[in-house]
Amino acid sequence: MSDQEARIVAQVDKRLFVGGTWRDSASGATFEVEDPSTREVLCEVADAGKEDALDALDAAHGAQADWARTAPRDRGEILRRGYELLMERQEELAVLMTLEMGKPLPEARGEIAYAAEFLRWFSEEAVRIEGRFSVSPDGKSRFLVMRQPVGPSMLITPWNFPMAMGTRKIGPAIAAGCTMVLKPAHQTPLSALALAGVMAEAGLPEGVLSVIPTTDPGAVTEPLLSDGRIRKISFTGSTAVGRKLLEQSAGQVLRTSMELGGNAPFLVFDDADLDAAVDGAMLAKMRNIGEACTAANRIYAQAGIAEEFSERLSRRMGALRMGRGLEEGVQVGPLIDDKARDKVQRLVDDAVNRGARVLVGGGPGEGAGHFYQPTVLADVPFAAELSSTEIFGPVAPVLPFETEEEALRVANDTEYGLVSYVYTRDLNRALRVSEALETGMVGLNQGVVSNPAAPFGGVKHSGLGREGGRVGIEEFLETKYVGIGGI
Helix, strand or coil, X not given: CCHHHHHHHHCCCCCXXXXXXXXXXXXXXXXXXXXXXXXXXXXXXXXXXXXXXXXXXXXXXXXXXXXXXXXXHHXXXXXXXXXXXXXXXXXXXXXXXXXXXXXXXXXXXXXXXXXXXXXXXXXXXXXXXXXXXXXXXXXXXXXXXXXXXXCCEEEECCCCCCCHHHHHHHXXXXXXXXXXXXXXXXXXXXXXXXXXXXXXXXXXXXXXXXXXXXXXXXXXXXXXXXXXXXXXXXXECCHHHHHHHHHHHHCCCCEEEEECCXXXXXXXXXCCCHXXXXXXXXXXXXXXXXXXXXXXXXXXXXXXHHHHHHHHXXXXXXXXXXXXXXXXCCCEXXXXXXXXXXXXXXXXXXXXXXXXXXXXXXXXXXXCCCCECCEEEECXXXXXXXXXXXXXXXXXXXXXXXXXXXXXXXXXXXXXXXXXXXXXXXXXXXHHHHHHCCCCEEEECCCCCCCCCCCECCCHHHEECCECCCCHHHHHEEEEEEEECCC
């Protein structure tokens, strides 16, 4: 770690942020944060436990009434200041993210801008929370419908987009008037702690946001979800953990938002612009080193163009430069840890043992970090494990298909339904296929769908609810109806 990198890490408070105060964990425990590209320990961070979680809940509960009464414009202005501060500090925050997560620095810069945009978007939505007044059908009474904040909310974010997943949840919660307890992933706590500092500087009142990193998620989440004062949970992560959280939320009948796993199909029809399709596949597959729930997990190319598409994609993937994300020109960083790299290798080996051909890559990268080579597999059988398992790495399996009907059948043959991608120049086919795909989002002739102004979320085992767009704030609002008689 260079002197400049050490300085950036040193600027972040490593303690818990509870009720507007930085403090050590009640037990005094800490944990190490590692640079996945070098395995070097960057720092130690306070490790929250049950007592810290309940203190954070006390703060959120105590601040809720006053925060809910805060003028929408004032809430929006805090979010706007948060947006401006993130953009002012984009470079240092990007370096911090690359250090703890590994993604190349240009992508980290892009994530800071993306994260900031959620704060700007919801600063504008804060003043657009609407209700309704109407006459009953029989004319004898009046209906008053109002929207109110759900209340104290627990937010759980993953390691792969450590800043953007924070603002995507914090933004609408602040706009709606909810207080929050945020538990970031233990692999990437520094971005979340830096965000807490930014929001405090932006004017967020004490108690509205607490951030409690931990290596024992159960010790933190279970007491909060069973307490009764938390009224909402918003989680981004694996489907397996999401199921468990839904079970724990049932006892208190909590409002839930779940953005879970994906198994995105990427369909390339024989009438597609192949140059555009390869460009789109590179974006959909390699964004964030493939460690994204939106990553193209299964690439289906129509039989007539499958070989050419695979060759073009292989040339592009093979030309990518792999290394530490802070080095000039690096396009592929490390995976988050050895467990992730071992999983990717197991999936590749299974596909090859079943008859797939390795066109490029196929094994770990060089260096001390958790690197894996950008990989393209051709002739992947539908029975291969990676056809039904989220890869979360830089591996692009190409599977041929014959007809539109077959493409839809295999694309929908999964328990997941987050996003799908379609490349075709036939307008009628584009509409037919988009309507028939069983996913919450479709990228039509584009490889990236995420946008703060659009609703993000999936169907089936990919989750519940939506984040972003005009509907994002709805997840943090309750509807109250007042019937007015005697008129």
